[in-house]
Amino acid sequence: MLCVGLDPDVKWIPKSFHDSGESLYQFCQNIIELTHKHAIAYKINVAFFEAHGPSGWSQLERVVKSIPDDCLIIADAKRADIGNTSRLYAEYYFRRLNADAVTLHPYMGRDSLQPFLDFKDKWSIVLALTSNEGSNDLEKLKLQNGNLVYEQTMKLFSYENSHEQIMFVCGATHPESFQNIRSICPDHFLLVPGVGAQGGDLAGIIQHGKNKAGGLLINVSRGICVPEENHAFEDWVSRKAKEYRSQMAYYL
DSSP states (O other): OEEEEEOOOTTTSOGGGGGGSOHHHHHHHHHHHHHTTTOSEEEEETHHHHTTHHHHHHHHHHHHHHSOTTSEEEEEEEEOOSHHHHHHHHIIIIIISOOSEEEEOOTTOHHHHHHHHTOTTSEEEEEEEOSSTTHHHHTTOBOTTSOBHHHHHHHHTOOTTGGGTEEEEEOTTOGGGHHHHHHHOTTSEEEEOOSSTTOOOHHHHHHHHOBTTBOEEEEESHHHHSOOTTOOHHHHHHHHHHHHHHHHHHHO
């Protein structure tokens, strides 16, 4: 279930990578080499690459190519727009970048996501109940039909066979909601951020969020990739990835 988050913030990247001229790529490549035996997926936060302009985009494409073929590649881009714009986003992330999945915001409606869904061999990961504190501002508002916004979102995209190409983002900081989430979409995979530095309840999420296929991709970023003070980088990363995988197996 382990998904390793690649968030190459220059504040966290060890100084040993800074002289390479491609510190984002070198950092992520090292993380991948140290964790790929334990991970089933990698979630790449594209904002950390975009901030560096053309060099960042180039390094992003190199990072994707360095991920082993047996791991799912998630571009955490949170895209969606009117149809012709979404089509170009989908072309880039699915064809040029060759990501297996991309995160999408649903609040412009189903037609804004349709260009991504037209790629039948790719995964669209729709934001539902996110891990940040501000998720309460909109995602838990009650609509006139009685549904909360995140419930309405999941029902909209939980149509027949949609579980074959749609996942939902559901934050580990909402463990009390996972039984309800599973009642809405029993067969869909969930991408679960918020474990580790954000304090999500790993045991509760697996207990209430798993389904007959497992059904969870549990993302850990800083908890693996950012060592505590006085800990060696490589030892910390490989050890933490192994520990998280072992914990997930135990709770499963």
